[in-house]
Amino acid sequence: MTVLDGKKTAQDLKEEIKTTVSEIKKSGQRPPHLAAILVGNDGASLTYVGSKVRSCEYVGFDSTLIRLDESTTEEILLDKIEELNQDDQLDGYIVQLPLPKNIDEEKILLAIDPKKDVDGFHPSNFGRMALEMDSFIPATPYGIMELLERYKIETSGKHCVVVGRSHIVGRPISILMSQKGPAGNATVTVAHSRTQNLTSLTKNADIIVMALGIPEYLTAEMIKEGATIIDVGITRVADENHPKGYVIKGDVAYDEVAAKAAAITPVPGGVGPMTIAMLLKNTLLAFQRKN
């Protein structure tokens, strides 16, 4: 059984990006530059953004954290976005979600210049991805593709069941794995809350991507021997024995499923660490496409 080690793979990727950045600097160019906008003081958002900024520093990117007050209006945020769109010294930026309730997230998303949309959430990028043009692929599905490719998991002609149809994970990964190309050419089924008899699907799947958000939903009896399991779930489950008062659980009952699977991503340390690495990769791509 192979553990698909996202932590290690993300670290490998970061080292590769670091090497590329040091070559860019040696050539006399400025390094790639990522900005993040954070509105308000949400604890989890602060943690995520902080981690993204530290990763930028690690690989040698320039990074800018723009913190705006909880009371920021939609108009002020749109002005800031227009400023970033116009800034030639900036390759890409993200707007950390969720935004305060008075701000229309769709309006903000649509204001981002697709060429700087390194989160890959803009419909123009989604459409370009689905139509097999150059685009920015959202970090989580992009990270899954990278993991599958680096661990040489055979996908061509295999049956993959994606459980979940979200805009940022289930839908894009189902499209990517069914397209031509590395980690592609799979026969892909998208299952979701309305799916009847999910087990009859997962039991026949060579690859299962769980992106449902229900802790330990996938059990050993739902999979076939030798399947590859990708677990995108990260749910905080209360646990009074843990110093933090909670533990992070994936969508997969790890121990029993791992015993039957050929390959599996752990939680934490699987898909999660890949997402920041892919954000850096997208920023590097944005830099390279501009230059």
Added chain:
Amino acid sequence: MTVLDGKKTAQDLKEEIKTTVSEIKKSGQRPPHLAAILVGNDGASLTYVGSKVRSCEYVGFDSTLIRLDESTTEEILLDKIEELNQDDQLDGYIVQLPLPKNIDEEKILLAIDPKKDVDGFHPSNFGRMALEMDSFIPATPYGIMELLERYKIETSGKHCVVVGRSHIVGRPISILMSQKGPAGNATVTVAHSRTQNLTSLTKNADIIVMALGIPEYLTAEMIKEGATIIDVGITRVADENHPKGYVIKGDVAYDEVAAKAAAITPVPGGVGPMTIAMLLKNTLLAFQRKN
């Protein structure tokens, strides 16, 4: 067994659109206006465009056919597109494909204002569709959704197998049927040329969408009793006994499959006639969104 009569349904739709247009005119507004650009003299393209123009006239739309010489350069075509983008009296337009080889189709597509892209081929529209925002849905998948809805085919929780992963049929219909909404909420599998053991998939499907382009590929032994069959194939097959020298065949061996299916689209007279009706519908939508 129900024949999903695309010819009749398309006619119903046209009558509905005609009624709406006559109300628009009564209110003193100009009617919706569709333009089509045709470059060169391809026989099939001339037929398609002619049929679109006649349908516009039938429902009371204004229509403009712009014919450009086979020798038209990319630059001239791009200028024409910019002119149409700026024209306030025009709601939507299409550029008939294929284009002459010296013209980059992707470049042309990207130049079309997404708000006038009534073919729904621009990546911005594709992305908006996939992300469940207002968009223009390409005519063929839109027509299939309309047929399923009008014939009240239950899709929620049903297993649908889409055979074909093209940008204009297989991919979009797989997304639409798996989203929430009318004719949606299906569990959808996308199969394609690399799929292994297609029959094991189609035999378990409640709904099969054939968009492969191989005449009479789907046979009775590949389906389960009572399935719904949507046939998108239209291939010209040589037939010396036919006055035209060919007949049009779908991807489905109609007679034997119809005998086992609960519902089926014929070829011709199924999905085909729906596409022009949906183009008219998109043009009406473009008009309504502007006004």
